[in-house]
Amino acid sequence: MIKKVRNLDINYVQYGEGCDVILLHGWGQNIKMMEPLGNNLCDKRRITIIDFPGFGGSEMPDFAYTIYDYANLLHDFLEELDIHKPTLIGHSFGGRVAICYAAKYEVNKLVLMGSPFRSNEKKSLKVKALKQLKKIKILDGLAEYMKKHMGSSDYRAATGIMREVLVKTVNANLENDIKKITAPTLLIWGNQDEAVPLSEAKVLESMLKDAALITLNGTHYCYLENLVQVVSILEHFI
Numbered sequence: 384m385i386k387k388v389r390n391l392d393i394n395y396v397q398y399g400e401g402c403d404v405i406l407l408h409g410w411g412q413n414i415k416m417m418e419p420l421g422n423n424l425c426d427k428r429r430i431t432i433i434d435f436p437g438f439g440g441s442e443m444p445d446f447a448y449t450i451y452d453y454a455n456l457l458h459d460f461l462e463e464l465d466i467h468k469p470t471l472i473g474h475s476f477g478g479r480v481a482i483c484y485a486a487k488y489e490v491n492k493l494v495l496m497g498s499p500f501r502s503n504e505k506k507s508l509k510v511k512a513l514k515q516l517k518k519i520k521i522l523d524g525l526a527e528y529m530k531k532h533m534g535s536s537d538y539r540a541a542t543g544i545m546r547e548v549l550v551k552t553v554n555a556n557l558e559n560d561i562k563k564i565t566a567p568t569l570l571i572w573g574n575q576d577e578a579v580p581l582s583e584a585k586v587l588e589s590m591l592k593d594a595a596l597i598t599l600n601g602t603h604y605c606y607l608e609n610l611v612q613v614v615s616i617l618e619h620f621i
Contacts, residue, residue, distance in 0.1 A: 385440075388460045394440030395433040395460075399425030402491070403469040404621060405461070406432040407477025409497075410549070413439030419607060420472065423614040428621070431469075433460065435480070437545050447547035450555050454483035470621045473498060474606060475578070479557065485568075486560035492621055493568040497603045499579045500557040500587060561590045568594040569620050571613060573605030 385392045396414055404424060406417035414432045421430040434441040435453060444452070457480060461469060470492045473481030478498020485493050568591050572584040581598060588596045597616060601608040 386460060386463055388463060389456055391436050391442045391444065391456075393433055393436065393442075393456075393460055395431060396421075397429065397431045397464070399428050399430045401428040402621075403466045404428045404430055405457075405466070405469045405471050406430065407457075407471060407473035407480055408432070408435065408438070409475030409477055410552070411438065412474075412476075415439075416607075417472075417474070417477075419610055420614065420617070423610070424617060424621075431461075431464065431466065433457070435477075437548065443544060444548065447544050447551060449548075449551050450479050450557070451483050453480045454487065457484055458488050470494070472496070472617070472621075475499070475603065476552065479552065479555070482557050482560055482564070485566055486557075486563040490566045493564065493566045494571065494617065494620070495568065495587070496571045496606050497573065497576055497579045498570075498587070499553075499583065500561060501583070502554045502556045558590065561587065562592075565592055567620075569616070570594060570596040571606060571616065572596065572598055573601035573603060573608070574598050575601060576603045576605070578603040 384395055384397065386395060387393070394414070398421070406421050408414065408416050413434045417432045421432055424430060436442060436444040436448065436456065461467070468489045468491050471481040471484060471490050472494040473479070474496045475498060478495040479500065481493060481495060482498065482500060484490065570584050570588055572581050574581055584596055588594045599605045599609045599612065606613045
């Protein structure tokens with residue numbers, strides 16, 4: 384489905400019934416990477432998954448978005464769908480957006496998975512995340528899908544803007560935003576996450592007002608590597 388928000392066509396899917404849960408994908412990814420969670424949580428919840436501007440089936444932003452622009456666009460998108468005080472589940476880049484959103488707007492609960500929040504990345508998240516994705520045998524299909532998607536003509540045509548977006552993203556420090564979050568927050572992290580190390584998760588937990596950290600065996604994609612366990616954890620939390 385397509386929704387026009389801020390003059391951009393935003394691609395999304397929505398299914399299930401119940402309280403609203405919004406799934407937010409990582410950098411260079413799209414709806415497909417969050418569907419394994421959504422498909423297992425939709426019995427009692429209404430799931431909404433979007434492609435962020437510049438990814439998947441959504442249009443490219445018409446200027447170099449900051450992480451705050453993405454959060455504000457997400458809010459406008461949810462307002463268009465009459466969704467208020469949702470639960471946000473964000474992975475990596477999607478977690479950054481979720482942090483900014485929850486610092487400014489009301490959320491029911493917040494789940495962050497492998498979400499960076501400081502400006503100390505030495506390599507782009509896309510490069511580090513893809514490197515880990517390729518190592519996971521059970522995710523070979525998704526890795527191939529993502530490589531093809533990132534190599535699309537649309538993506539190549541807009542590398543200038545998206546490169547600027549990436550620079551702004553990795554240079555953003557969200558520590559002040561984190562301190563404003565009051566919603567109950569769950570952190571789910573892989574103990575072998577090289578893109579965003581577990582040590583960062585522990586700092587993040589200490590900064591949040593109401594947070595708990597769950598560590599799982601796995602990489603930056605531990606939510607997919609431990610899908611059954613993560614779904615069970617989320618069922619109890621949200």
